[in-house]
Amino acid sequence: MKAPRFAYARPATVAEALAILAGHGDEARILAGGQSLVPMLNLRVAAPRVLIDINRIAGLSGVTVAKDHVRIGALTRHTELEHSLDIARHLPLLAQAMPHVAHAAIRNRGTFGGSCALADPAAELPACALALGATFVIAGPKGERRVPAEAFFRGLYATALGSEELLVAAEFPLPKPGRVSAFGELARRHGDYAMVGVAAHGSIALGKFADLRIVFFGVGDRPVRATKLEQALERQPAAAIERALESLELDPRADLQASAATKRHLAGVLAGRVLKQLANTSA
Amino acid sequence: MNKLPETIEIALSVNGERVRRSVSARQSLADFLRLELELTGTHLGCEHGMCGACTVRVDGEIVRGCLMFAVQADGCTVDTIEGLSDSGEITELQSAFVLYNALQCGFCTPGMLIAAQALLRDEPNPSRERIREYLSGNYCRCTGYQSIVDAVEAVAKQRAARWK
Numbered sequence: 001m002k003a004p005r006f007a008y009a010r011p012a013t014v015a016e017a018l019a020i021l022a023g024h025g026d027e028a029r030i031l032a033g034g035q036s037l038v039p040m041l042n043l044r045v046a047a048p049r050v051l052i053d054i055n056r057i058a059g060l061s062g063v064t065v066a067k068d069h070v071r072i073g074a075l076t077r078h079t080e081l082e083h084s085l086d087i088a089r090h091l092p093l094l095a096q097a098m099p100h101v102a103h104a105a106i107r108n109r110g111t112f113g114g115s116c117a118l119a120d121p122a123a124e125l126p127a128c129a130l131a132l133g134a135t136f137v138i139a140g141p142k143g144e145r146r147v148p149a150e151a152f153f154r155g156l157y158a159t160a161l162g163s164e165e166l167l168v169a170a171e172f173p174l175p176k177p178g179r180v181s182a183f184g185e186l187a188r189r190h191g192d193y194a195m196v197g198v199a200a201h202g203s204i205a206l207g208k209f210a211d212l213r214i215v216f217f218g219v220g221d222r223p224v225r226a227t228k229l230e231q232a233l234e235r236q237p238a239a240a241i242e243r244a245l246e247s248l249e250l251d252p253r254a255d256l257q258a259s260a261a262t263k264r265h266l267a268g269v270l271a272g273r274v275l276k277q278l279a280n281t282s283a
Numbered sequence: 284m285n286k287l288p289e290t291i292e293i294a295l296s297v298n299g300e301r302v303r304r305s306v307s308a309r310q311s312l313a314d315f316l317r318l319e320l321e322l323t324g325t326h327l328g329c330e331h332g333m334c335g336a337c338t339v340r341v342d343g344e345i346v347r348g349c350l351m352f353a354v355q356a357d358g359c360t361v362d363t364i365e366g367l368s369d370s371g372e373i374t375e376l377q378s379a380f381v382l383y384n385a386l387q388c389g390f391c392t393p394g395m396l397i398a399a400q401a402l403l404r405d406e407p408n409p410s411r412e413r414i415r416e417y418l419s420g421n422y423c424r425c426t427g428y429q430s431i432v433d434a435v436e437a438v439a440k441q442r443a444a445r446w447k
Contacts, residue, residue: 001330007287008308008354020287031355038311038350039331050287051308053355079344103420104401106332108344109351190419 003041010053014060014139014168017052021164022141024050030166031055032075032114035106060113060168063087069171071137074113082107091172093132093181093201097124100185100197113167116152119159119222122193124185126153127217130225131181131199134172140165153222178203179211182278184270185218188257194218195257196266198274209233209279214271219252219263226250229271238279241272293357297322298366306353313337313348315356316363324364324393328422335421338394339363345401364393373400375441379434387425394421399435408443411436 011017021028029048031037032055040046054060060075063084070090072081081087082098101107101115101124115125116136129136130149138145138161147160149170154160161167185197196219202212212230217223232244245268252263294303297320304319311330316322316339328334330349337348340362367373373396379385386392395418402409402417409417414435415428423431 002311002314003309003352005289005307005309007289008291008352009287010354034350034352034355035332035347038352042331042349055355103335104417105335105338105345105347105398105420106350109346190416 001042003038004044004047006041006048007050008053009050010056012056012058014057014166017054017057017166018139018141018164020050020052021166026163028052030117032117033077033110034114035102035110036114036118036120054166065090065174069173071169071171072112073169074111074117074167076112078102078107078110078112078115079104081112090174091132093128093183093199094125096181096183097128097185097199100124100183100187100191100194103191106191112170116170117159117161117167119153119157120193121156121221121223122195122197122218124183124194124197124199124217127197127199127215127223128183129170129172130223131201131213131215132172132175133213134170136160136167137169137171138165139168144168146171149223150225156221158222175201176203178205180204180278180281182274182281184274184277186266186270193257196252196263196270198267198271200271200274200278202278204279204281207237207279208235209237209275210235214275216250216267216271219250219267224250226271233275238276241275241279245272291354291357293354295356295358296360298361298363298369304353308352308354310353311337311349312339312341312346312351312353312356312361315353316348316361319353322363322365324368326390326393328390333422334391335394335398336391338397338421340367340397340401345397364397367397367400373397375438376400376403376434379438379441380431383430383434383437385426385430385434386423391421391423391425395423395431399431399438403435403439403442407446408439409435414439 028050031051031053061073064071088095134149136152181201185194197217199215214226228247232247254260326336328336332350339348
């Protein structure tokens with residue numbers, strides 16, 4: 001249960017990190033918070049020849065509010081998101097999700113960018129990024145490019161990141177006034193990966209839902225947006241939730257935690273709770 | 284490109300003492316503390332971040348000692364159960380653990396104490412539910428947690444009474 005041998009690099013800048021990545025390609029892995037990568041090394045699920053520790057790169061961390069978006073640096077620790085007043089004010093969905101992410105000692109190290117770049121299908125942050133319409137900022141040999149969350153998550157532990165690229169931040173559009181959010185998750189024990197989870201964002205106008213984005217996680221190979229459910233609830237009151245849930249189409253695969261049928265059932269139950277909570281949230 | 288090293292010189296502070304060592308990049312912080320510094324109060328249970336027995340403080344915040352490499356603690360301030368015990372910072376918690384019989388085999392105890400101290404620092408008056416939730420990242424396979432929660436709750440109340 002020890003990590004295999006690896007060579008270690010601790011770049012001070014993004015440019016330096018990219019140069020090392022370019023020199024080693026698939027043999028190198030980025031070490032951010034290490035809260036998923038190090039277990040993978042210890043379990044020998046991963047055995048990269050080179051670890052590029054980005055923890056000392058200045059400027060990769062922190063939450064900044066701009067005119068039309070909130071930028072979250074890739075190296076921002078979960079605990080910073082949990083306690084940030086800017087996050088609580090502008091992106092409360094992330095603050096709502098944080099207590100579900102593992103435990104305090106893990107959140108002190110684990111990073112926003114690490115969670116998104118790993119793209120575990122049962123992780124909270126990728127689902128939140130999709131629900132809030134975030135755009136990922138990626139640095140590579142040819143400069144920076146931006147990829148919307150819809151196109152960033154490509155499948156099981158698969159993202160749009162190339163082997164010579166580094167995720168540097170995500171930009172979340174500042175929600176329009178009146179937008180509210182709700183989050184729920186079912187796990188066997190507190191802090192475990194979700195059996196199923198839901199992140200919901202939208203507005204309630206005159207008691208009716210509008211502009212909903214409902215994203216499930218733990219029920220597919222990536223975060224899954226429930227567009228039919230969103231449409232079924234458009235301009236509908238909370239009383240319509242049960243009926244609308246009949247339009248929910250999910251195709252979860254059985255895993256160690258639950259059968260596909262159990263997951264489908266739990267997804268409906270949880271979505272009902274989260275949507276009721278959303279309906280009762282005032283902006 | 285220059286060949287990247289597998290062994291690195293690090294300098295850090297451990298329990299208030301300056302330490303300088305050459306470490307293998309693959310060595311975890313917990314193994315470094317135990318094997319190089321003989322601070323064996325930091326326990327290694329699962330070695331993949333589940334059990335919390337290896338909990339230590341790095342720059343004041345609790346982390347999993349098994350999920351950080353020693354090389355990453357270069358320049359940092361590390362506190363282990365030995366340091367917290369010697370400084371008297373957790374004396375009340377230790378006494379309460381004894382009083383409430385909050386340990387049997389003791390394997391999880393150092394991690395429990397460091398986590399409990401982190402909770403009480405940030406939230407001086409947590410509910411039982413909050414204590415349970417916070418300590419859910421630290422596994423105890425003996426006590427069923429009841430007495431551990433009792434001990435932490437008792438210390439919170441003691442401290443609150445003193446501040447009145």
